[in-house]
Amino acid sequence: MKDQLEKKENVADERKVKGTDRRDFLKCMAWAGTGLAFAMSGGLLSSCSIENFGSEKGTLSFVQISDTHIGFSKEPNPKVVDTLQAAIDRINALPQRPPFLLHTGDLTHLSKPEEFDTLAEILKGVKTDQIFFVPGEHDTFVDQGKQFLERFGKGTQGKGWQSFDHNGTHYIGLNNVVAASSGPTPGSFANGGNEGLGSLGREQLEWLEKDVAGLTASTPIVVFTHVPLWLVYPQWGWGTEDSAQALSFLKKFGSVTVLNGHIHQVMQKVEGNVTFHTARSTAYPQPAPGTAPSPGPMKDVPAEKLRSTIGITQVRYIETNSPLALVDTALA
Amino acid sequence: MRLQQKAKRKIQLAVVLIALGILLAGCQTAVKTDEHKMDTAAPGAPKTQPNVEKPGENEVQIVIENFAYVPSEVTISPGTKVTWINKDEAPHTATSVDQKFNSGGLDTDDKFSFVFTEKGDYQYFCTLHPHMKAQIKVK
Numbered sequence: 001m002k003d004q005l006e007k008k009e010n011v012a013d014e015r016k017v018k019g020t021d022r023r024d025f026l027k028c029m030a031w032a033g034t035g036l037a038f039a040m041s042g043g044l045l046s047s048c049s050i051e052n053f054g055s056e057k058g059t060l061s062f063v064q065i066s067d068t069h070i071g072f073s074k075e076p077n078p079k080v081v082d083t084l085q086a087a088i089d090r091i092n093a094l095p096q097r098p099p100f101l102l103h104t105g106d107l108t109h110l111s112k113p114e115e116f117d118t119l120a121e122i123l124k125g126v127k128t129d130q131i132f133f134v135p136g137e138h139d140t141f142v143d144q145g146k147q148f149l150e151r152f153g154k155g156t157q158g159k160g161w162q163s164f165d166h167n168g169t170h171y172i173g174l175n176n177v178v179a180a181s182s183g184p185t186p187g188s189f190a191n192g193g194n195e196g197l198g199s200l201g202r203e204q205l206e207w208l209e210k211d212v213a214g215l216t217a218s219t220p221i222v223v224f225t226h227v228p229l230w231l232v233y234p235q236w237g238w239g240t241e242d243s244a245q246a247l248s249f250l251k252k253f254g255s256v257t258v259l260n261g262h263i264h265q266v267m268q269k270v271e272g273n274v275t276f277h278t279a280r281s282t283a284y285p286q287p288a289p290g291t292a293p294s295p296g297p298m299k300d301v302p303a304e305k306l307r308s309t310i311g312i313t314q315v316r317y318i319e320t321n322s323p324l325a326l327v328d329t330a331l332a
Numbered sequence: 333m334r335l336q337q338k339a340k341r342k343i344q345l346a347v348v349l350i351a352l353g354i355l356l357a358g359c360q361t362a363v364k365t366d367e368h369k370m371d372t373a374a375p376g377a378p379k380t381q382p383n384v385e386k387p388g389e390n391e392v393q394i395v396i397e398n399f400a401y402v403p404s405e406v407t408i409s410p411g412t413k414v415t416w417i418n419k420d421e422a423p424h425t426a427t428s429v430d431q432k433f434n435s436g437g438l439d440t441d442d443k444f445s446f447v448f449t450e451k452g453d454y455q456y457f458c459t460l461h462p463h464m465k466a467q468i469k470v471k
Contacts, residue, residue, distance in 0.1 A: 074421055074440060110423055110437045141425065141459040142437060197462050236399075237463045294399040296422040 060096040061169065061324065063128075064104060064224070064313040066261030067281030069138065070119045071109035075299040076306050080109075080283040084122055086331050087282045087312050092127045094314070099166065101128050104261040104279060105136030105177065105226030107152065111143070116151055135160055136226040136262060137177040137197045145178050161204050163211050169317070170215055172208065174225040176200050176240045198227050199241045209249045220255040220317070220324065227262045230269055230276050233289035238263050247274065257324045259313070263295075266328045277313070277326050285309035307332030393417060394466075396424050396438070396458075401466035408448060410470055415445040424464065429455040 065087060072080050091098065101123075108115035123131060133152040135145050145153075149160055156162040160175040179201030200208075212221070223229065229246065231239035240246075250256045256274040264286035269276040284297045284306075292298070301309055311330040390412050395402045397419040408414065416426045418438040426435040426444060432454055435444035448454070448470045458464040 110439060137460050138423075197460075235463075237461055294420065294422075296399070296420055299421055 059167075059317050060094065060098055061167070061222075061315045061317045062100050062102060063091050063094075063098045064102045064259055064279050064315060065091075065282055066104040066226075066279040066313075067106040067136065067264055067283055068103070068119060069106055069109045069281065069283035070122075071112055071115035072283050072297075074297065076297065076301040076303070077284045077310070081118065081122065083307065083310055083331060084119075084282045085125075086307070087310075088122065088126050090312060090329060090331065092125075098128050098314075099130075101126060101131040102171075102173075102224045102259065103131060103133045103152075104224050104259060105134050106138045106261060106281075107133065107136070107148070109138055111139055111141060111147065113147065116147060120151065132162070132164075132171070132173055132224070134173045134175055134225055135177055140178045145175075158203055158207060159201075161207060167317070169220040169222055170212070172211065172221065172223045174200060174204065174208070174223060174246070176225050176227045176229075176243075179204070198237055198239060200243070200246055205242065205245050205249075208246055212249055212253075215253070217252045218254055221250055221253045221257070222315070222324070223250070223256065223258045225258070225260050228260045228267075228276065228278055229258050230271075232263060232267065232278070236289065236295040238289065238295070250274065255324070257315070257326075259315070263289075264297075264310075268326075275324070275326075279313040280309070280311045280328060280330065282310050282312065282331075391415065394426075395419055396426075396464075399424075399458075399461055399464055401426070401456075401464065404466040405469070406467075407469040407471055410449055410451055411447065412470070413445055413447045414468060415443055417441065417443045422460070424458045424460060426456050427459050429457065 065084075068084050069080055070084070077083060091101070103123075107119045133148075135148045135152075139145060139148040145160060149156065153160045156173070158175075159178050160173075162173045164171050176199060177197050179199040215221075223246075225240075227240050228238055229240050229243040231243075233239070247256075251272075254273055258274060258276045260276075260278050261281065263278050264281040264284065265278065265288065266280055267276075267278045285301060286295050287298055298309070308330045311328060314327045314329065316325040316327070390409075392406055392408055392412055392414045394406065394414060394416045396416060399420065399422070401416070406414070416435060416438065418424050418440060421440055423437045423439050423442075425437060426433070428434060433446045433456070437460075438444055448468060451470045454468040454470065456466060456468070
């Protein structure tokens with residue numbers, strides 16, 4: 001029995017290592033009392049301490065938050081509003097004010113109007129110019145994202161995709177929780193659900209191809225979306241089935257950073273010029289792939305440990321040819 | 333002889349229930365049918381799936397746990413009320429592929445009931461976790 005348990009743990013460890021690929025990123029440091037920092041870079045990153053990230057090493061490009069799940073009220077976090085507020089306090093305390101925020105989906109837990117209200121109200125407290133959103137399946141499963149688009153989809157196209165430029169970097173927000181009806185899994189979109197979870201759909205792919213067609217190969221690209229664009233763990237639906245086509249349009253670019261949420265844990269992978277990164281939730285952690293019977297919330301996390309399992313991601317642009325530097329900051 | 337009469341009565345009862353079902357088609361929940369015994373336990377009747385029905389009742393419960401519908405395939409008679417209860421920490425839905433029923437979001441311990449009046453195979457899934465799939469067979 002004991003042997004079996006130990007074996008299980010080893011398997012989990014192996015997965016973790018595979019998921020992050022040690023050759024391609026620098027696991028930087030853990031700083032006392034404040035959780036883990038990862039810095040990932042094909043180039044060199046001279047320091048990973050939080051002090052440096054807040055100051056001269058590169059320019060703070062933006063901050064990513066994800067999976068705020070407003071409306072969740074169970075273990076391990078009955079107070080998701082409080083932890084989101086703690087994340088915002090963290091952002092507002094950064095030495096550099098982020099020009100904008102990216103929210104990579106699952107704003108709410110059950111798509112209730114009052115949950116969207118609460119989120120909108122709390123985010124008013126962020127010291128930044130603008131917040132860009134992509135939906136998660138929790139924001140679209142009731143009405144295919146109608147409410148989400150009306151309230152948080154300003155300036156987006158189709159079912160909520162968008163792109164913009166900032167300081168020479170091209171940002172692309174993709175919706176991979178409600179595929180276009182012409183997408184690969186048609187059939188039941190009319191009932192309000194999102195059978196397209198984990199797919200981009202043909203309409204969006206066509207838009208993406210056109211969107212990047214005129215860009216020079218040296219333009220840094222940041223893609224933000226909810227579900228990972230790589231196959232993290234298909235058994236739990238952690239992947240995007242038609243992501244290969246999307247990535248084929250991005251092949252020519254020297255630096256592509258793909259940010260997502262959905263799996264409530266930090267995971268990284270580098271493939272050629274593409275860096276994949278999943279952010280923590282600000283609400284609750286989910287288990288590492290295959291380490292639990294289901295991907296539900298890790299309800300047994302002790303209260304005093306919760307804040308080390310949730311947090312935010314800072315993204316910094318380093319003035320070299322290296323990819324963007326990513327720093328995940330837990331709330332405690 | 334007696335058996336035949338009994339079977340006849342059951343056929344009549346089923347017809348009445350179907351008619352009742354058609355009348356109530358717009359009303360998804362709160363249709364109580366438990367005072368009638370359906371023919372599932374009748375001698376000679378074809379056996380249904382094991383452990384999916386409580387004999388002598390017109391109700392079936394499907395538990396959603398560990399991101400699965402248990403049981404994942406249920407065979408029922410027309411007029412049976414199916415109730416889904418979510419025992420997971422994560423919310424789920426029970427959504428018919430062909431738009432026949434949709435529970436909407438079921439949080440932990442939330443229930444949703446639907447009375448199946450028409451024969452057929454009903455595929456359904458969770459719109460939050462589309463890999464969760466199951467079906468109801470109404471015979």
